[in-house]
Amino acid sequence: MSIQENISRIKAQIPKDVQLIAVSKFHPIQTVMEAYNYGQRVFGENRVQEVCEKYDKMPKDINWHFIGHLQTNKVKYIIPFIYCIHSIDSIKLLKEVNKEAIKQNRIIPCLLQVHIAKEIHKFGFTEQECLLFFKENREKEFPNIKFIGLMGMSTKTDDKNQISKEFKTLKDLFENIKSNYLPLNKDFSELSMGMTNDFNLAIEQGSTMIRVGSAIFGERQY
Numbered sequence: 001m002s003i004q005e006n007i008s009r010i011k012a013q014i015p016k017d018v019q020l021i022a023v024s025k026f027h028p029i030q031t032v033m034e035a036y037n038y039g040q041r042v043f044g045e046n047r048v049q050e051v052c053e054k055y056d057k058m059p060k061d062i063n064w065h066f067i068g069h070l071q072t073n074k075v076k077y078i079i080p081f082i083y084c085i086h087s088i089d090s091i092k093l094l095k096e097v098n099k100e101a102i103k104q105n106r107i108i109p110c111l112l113q114v115h116i117a118k119e120i121h122k123f124g125f126t127e128q129e130c131l132l133f134f135k136e137n138r139e140k141e142f143p144n145i146k147f148i149g150l151m152g153m154s155t156k157t158d159d160k161n162q163i164s165k166e167f168k169t170l171k172d173l174f175e176n177i178k179s180n181y182l183p184l185n186k187d188f189s190e191l192s193m194g195m196t197n198d199f200n201l202a203i204e205q206g207s208t209m210i211r212v213g214s215a216i217f218g219e220r221q222y
C-alpha cells in the first residue's frame, strides 16, 4: 500500500470533523513529501531537532504539531514556527513555553497531556492535577498560551474495553472542565487521542484529533 492509499483509507474511516495528524517522526523528508504531495498539511513530530530540520526544508504551508516529551531547554527552538503543542506535561514546561512565546511574540495553542494509561512511565498530569489547574483558573497565568484541549495515550494492550475506558475517562474530564470551569471558552475544544492501533476506539469516545504514524508511513526504523 502506498502512502496515498493509506491516507485515503484512514480518511474514509473517520468523520469529517476529526483531524488526521500524520505522525512523520523518524521518516525522511522524501517520504513525508509523498504525503504532502497528496494534500496532507498537518504533521506530528516528537523530537525538536527533527521537527526544526523538517520545518526548514519542507514547504511552509505545513502545520507542525509537537506530540512528544519536550525538554524545557529546547522549547525556544520550536516556538518560532510550531503550530500547536499536544504534550504539555508539567507546569514547568508550561512556564517555559509561555516565557518563550512572550519573547518571540507568539500565542501558542497547547493541550495538557493527561496520564490515563496504566503504565507508570507515561508523562502527563493526573486527572486531579488537570482538574485543579482549571478549577484554580491557573490558565490565566499563561497569557501567551491558548489552551485548546487535552491529550492522552492509552495503555499498550489488546484489551479494547480497557482502552475505551481510558479514552472515556479523558473525554469525561474534558467535558467536566469545559462545563464547570471554561463555559465561555470557545478555544477549549480539542481532544487529542487515538493512534494507529486505537484511533477507531478513540473516535467512538469523542476524539477530535488522531495522531497516526505507522498506518500511514509504515514501521519506523529507530
Ligand SMILES: *Cc1c(COP(=O)(O)O)cnc(C)c1O
Pocket (backbone or CB within 6 Å): 023, 025, 046, 067, 068, 153, 195, 196, 197, 211, 212, 213, 214, 215
Ligand atoms: C509516535 C506517536 C504516535 C503515532 O504512533 P503510531 O502507533 O505509529 O500511529 C502518536 N502519538 C504520539 C504521542 C507518538 O509519540
